[in-house]
Amino acid sequence: MTGWRHPSAGSEIDRARALTFRFDGQSFTGYRGDTLASALLASGQRCIGRSFKYHRPRGLWGMGAEEPNAIVDLRDGADVEPNARATLTPLKDGMELRSVNAWPNARRDIFGWMDLAHRFIPAGFYYKTMMRLPWKFYEPLIRRAAGLGRLDGTHAPPADCPRQVANCDVLVIGAGPAGLAAARAAARRGKRVWLVEDAHRAGGALRWRSGVIDEAPWQDFVHQTQDDIANAGGRVMMDTTLWAAFDHGTFAAWQRGPLDTLWRIRATETIVAAGAIERPLWFANNDRPGVMSAEAALFYLTCHGVLPGRRVLLATASDRSTAIASALGAAGAEVILVDARPDAPDVENVEHIKGARVTAAHGRSGVTAASLGKRRIACDAILCAGGMTPTVHLWCQAGGKLDWDATRDVLVPRPGTAPMVVIGGANGTLDLPSALAEGHRAGGGEGAPPFATGAATAGIALRPDPALPGRQWIDMQNDVTLKDVALAHREGFRSVEHLKRYTTLGMATDQGRSSNFAGLAAMADLTGKTIPETGTTTYRPPFKPTPLNLIGGPWRGDLYHAPKRLALEEAHASRGARFREYGGWLRPSVYGAGDEAALAQDEARTARQTVAIFDASPLGKLEVIGPRAAELLDFTSYIRMSTVRPGRARYGFNLSESGVVYDDGVVLRLEDTRFIVSASSSHVDGVRFALEDARQDRVGRGAVFIHDVTQAYTTLTVTGPRASTLLADAGIVLPVMPHMSVLETKWQHAPLRVARISFTGDVSYELSVPTRYGEGLRAALDSALGAHEGRWIGLEAVMILRAEKGYILIGKDTDGLTMPHDLGWGGPRDRREDEYLGKRSLFTEAANSERRRQLVGLTVPPGAPPLPTGAHLVPQDGQRRSLGFVTSSYLSPTLGRPIALALLEAGQSRIGETVKVFDNGAIYDATVAAACSFDPKGERLHG
Structure with missing residues (x-):
């Protein structure tokens, strides 16, 4: 037997609160305040699990996230957690624990014989032995052997993990002595400090090594620091793991509690005091x-x-x-x-x-x-x-580099290589006085730092000795030995990243906390290099295993990718609107009861004959403001935007770096330095990100500002031959506006932006007001609608109207290869000499192939039904080779016949030809035509 409970020691357990639990079918007792690890150790359990590869017996090694061995499958009432780290899990009454990677249990594992075969399965054996037979022979065997714990297929993890977003002046990661000193100093300067600690109590190593700070027990120092943080408006978060560092001072944190919470914290200053591990x-x-x-x-x-x-x-x-x-x-x-x-x-x-x-x-x-x-x-x-070994994971996640400190035998953060400051054990500073002083300076403290006695500890460096007989284990979870490192060296895998992948060193769930240093030192010795010359591996999020349901949050089931809602949804519903999701928004498809296709036909017919209104609020609205705004838009647009005059608008494309059309839309120029970029409702974020990337890379943050104001405005579009008179009757008096013009004015004391642009091919006015005035605008237009025999129309009718004009819908009438010249927009490519996003890709051999698929229209013989959307176009000779496909297909109520758009190989040169259309075994005839089938001269656009 090993492990036993001292009769009186234990500052963090409550001996009056005994808890029972079971491990591998046996009953044991612990106390409130125990972790699973301390309770198992006190109960005399030596063998807690088995190693991944050789099934060797393994016991408790550490006390935190560095633990490679003590991993169990846990059942706590209805909750199930596979691969729970025993060192980090508080003991609760009635818990049921099972050892992992062992059957029937860790003490008597029938797969223990695999250790006898270790000579035949060294590191990298699978690269050599799994080539003799097809992979499908090995795959089932590997899948059955892979993994540690086992999932319970009947258990659904909690779905109600909330998400919180916060910001602070100073984020201190780690509540050990250095972190506490930094937090106190920053709080006393009036900074709003967030102190985040993985453990359930503050103090770090003071909890077990104790200490006297400012001539008082260390607990007083902790309490005073917490009070100072609270008084300055900050926050102390225990049981919270900072598991990822992202750009711009943003961090992800996992706060454990009755409801686990995912925090996204953005900090102006960051201080890392994550300590060190043995x-x-x-x-x-x-x-x-x-x-x-x-x-x-x-x-x-x-x-x-x-x-x-x-x-x-x-x-x-x-x-x-x-x-x-x-x-x-x-x-x-x-x-x-x-x-x-x-x-x-x-x-x-x-x-x-x-x-x-x-x-x-x-x-x-x-x-x-x-x-x-x-x-x-x-x-x-x-x-x-x-x-x-300093805990530098977050530093490296943020892009920080490391330097070798031979005096202290540690790799320490190189100052200035990441936007944070590292102190205390994480910086190789292990004695209490120095850690307190370092934290005090990092927090901007004035005067003397917290006082404590102590001195730096002396020691010598220890390394693995390859001359010793027997197997020396470096990575205990993944069963990597010193001989495996030597084997990798002999076979040429000497790069740190190659060593890691060949041997699986440091790839276990502890992320190499207890193994990486030994592996680096061993490879350095074998190659005759120093540790800094050998290099270090890359640390990636998460810092420790994080539940997927926490990362997924509440967005599952009905909440998964929940659509955005219109501000006027109730008003549309009162008119009988049927809602469907379009581009991530819940929008009216048609209005009224009955057959949806017939209703869409009636709505489209009304829009052509009199007037119609539809809610265009989801159309993206990105304000681009600044002295270099025009320059930025020239770079991100296929069509030059700097030549647009204030008060005018221009249609254009956004391309990806590969020259493919990512989005299309109209750019409104309101002033010399102020533009509105409209984007497809589903591409608003993507277009904004492209603008942000170009802003940072080409013009600088101070020269242009970008704001997504999509949801700040309600936009209602009035379209049809009677659009102008309806506006006048609704009390919206406008001057004569030519097509593709824009005007900012007032309406009933509300700011009103009017854009004379059209997605239907008829005279159209896009009216945008701040959302709080949207209902008033709707009511005014509604009151005048009946007198003009007009109606509200849904997106199904709008889709018919735009297809009649040959107007494309990105992602429907384009695919992942479509370039602007495939859509008939080759002029800018031929004329522009300046640089723009995607330009070089438009001149490649593939981009100029004669077999590119181009946008065309399709007509069908009289009396034939509409073509199936998605059907393939095939040669007349009966070959089953796809020449393209139908992208949009409708029955046009205006023309009284079916219409269709398609992407067809060399389509522009085929206009007038007949093609076969293949769909699900059936073949149809169609004639290639121009994409625009209604008002090709655009006479109706100008009223």
Whole structure:
């Protein structure tokens, strides 16, 4: 047996609140305040899981996110969590735990025989052995063996994970001594500080190492700091993991509680005080249950009253271990301190062996002895103190680089390479006085920093020794040994990233926290390079495993990609509107009861004969303002916009870098330095992002400002031969406006923007007012509508009207290859000499192929039905080769016949030809025509 509970120690457990739980079918008892790890350790459970590849028995190693072994499948009432890290999960009454990657349990795993075959399955074996047979032979075997825990297919995780967005002046990540000092200093300067801590209590290493700050217990310092933060309007968040760093000072955080919450926090200043983790030591069988981090052992003793064994061997090369050995000895354990330094200082009341290193651990299911060369010492736990590694994951996620500090034997952040400041253990500063001073400076503190006694600890660097016999484990979860690193070196995989992928080093759920340093050091030694020359791997989000339902949030089921709603939705509904989703918006399709297709025909007919109104509010409205706005739009538009006069509008395209049409729309020039870019309702965000990218890369942030005001305005379009008279009757008196003009005026004290542009081919006025005036505008237009025999129309009628004119709908009448000249807009490509987005791609060989698909119209023989949308166009000779496809097809009430648009190979040169249309086994005839089938001269547009 190993692990036992001290009768009185344990500052964070409540011995009056006993909790029961089950592990692999056995019942155990813990206390409120325990983690799963501390409760299992106190219950004498040595083997908690099995390793991924060889199914070797594994026990508890660490105390936090660095834990590679103690992972369990957890059931807490109706809640199920696979692969829960025991070190981070609070114990609750009635929990049911199951070991992972083992059957029937961790103690008696029938797959343990795989360790006997380790010679035949070294690192990278699959690259060599899985080539002899087809992949479909190996895939089922690999899938059955892959993974650690198992999902419960009947369990649905909670769907109600809220999301919160916040900002602060100073974000401090980590509530250890350095982080607390920085937060206090910033708060006392009046800054709004958010202090975020992964643990359930503040204090960091003070919780188990204790300390006196400003001549008072460290708890007083914590409480004072929290009060200062609250008084300055800040916030302290415990049980919150900062799991990702993004651009522009934005971070993602997971706050645990009755309802897990996903926070998106944006900070003006960021201070990282994420601490450091202890490295293991490397010797034969260093993965056996009972081999454990020395720092973790002190943590479990101080906070939970748990000792890792009765007779403990502590292997070290640093003065940091002195306090650990003394504490364990005072708690009743028999301690043997093995220090690799021949001149190590003496430690009282502890058996002390100097100038020696552990070379092997003994025992099958757990440690029973340790070898120091030829000497063998009986023990039931081996505690390892191999030095400290700064936690720099968030720094590297933000693009920060690392420097090697040989004096402290650590990789530390290189100042200025990421927009944050790193302090304390994360910066390699491990002694309390220096950490407090560093935090005080980072927070902008004035005067003397918090005072504490202490001194920097001395130690020597320890490295894996390839001369030792036996297997030395580097990555304990993924079963990577020192010999695997040597094998990768022999086979040419010497780059850090190649080493990582060939051996899977650092690719486990702990992200290499306890393994990466050893792997880098081993490869550096094999290649004769230094660690900085060898390089480091890339850290990516998340910092630790994060629930997918948290990231997904509430957006599932009916809320998944929930459509936007019109401000006038109730008014449309009162008129009998039927709603459907178009471009991410819930919009009227038709008005009234009955057959939808027939209603759409009637609405389109009315729009051509008299007048109609439709709600065009979802049309994107992006304000582009600034002295270089015209220059920006010239670069992002296929058609030059700088030559548009104020008060006028111009139609154009936005291209991707590949020259493909991404969106189309009209640009309104209101003033010399102010434009409105309209975008398709589904492409507003994409067009805005393209403008933002170009703004930052070409004109600078201060020269142009971009605002998405789509939902700030209600836009109603009045279209048809009687549009002008309806406006006059509604009290909207306008001067004569030519087609493609724009006017800003007032209507009943409301700002009104009128754009004389058309999506129907008839005289049209787009009327835009701030949303709060939308209902008044609707009522005014509505009151005049009946006198002109007009009606409200839905999107189905609008689609018919635009197709009659040959107006395209991006994504429907274009595909992922369509370029502007395929749509008949080749002029700008031939004339423009300046640079614009996508220009170079328009001159490639593929872009100029004679077989490109071009936009055309299709007509059918008299009496034939409309062509099926999506049907393929095929050659007349009966070949089943697709020449293109039908993109839009309708029965035109205006023309009294079907119309269609299509993308056809070399379509412009085929106008007048007959083609076959193939759909679902049926073949139709069609004649290629111009895309515009109604009013080709545009006479109706001008009234």
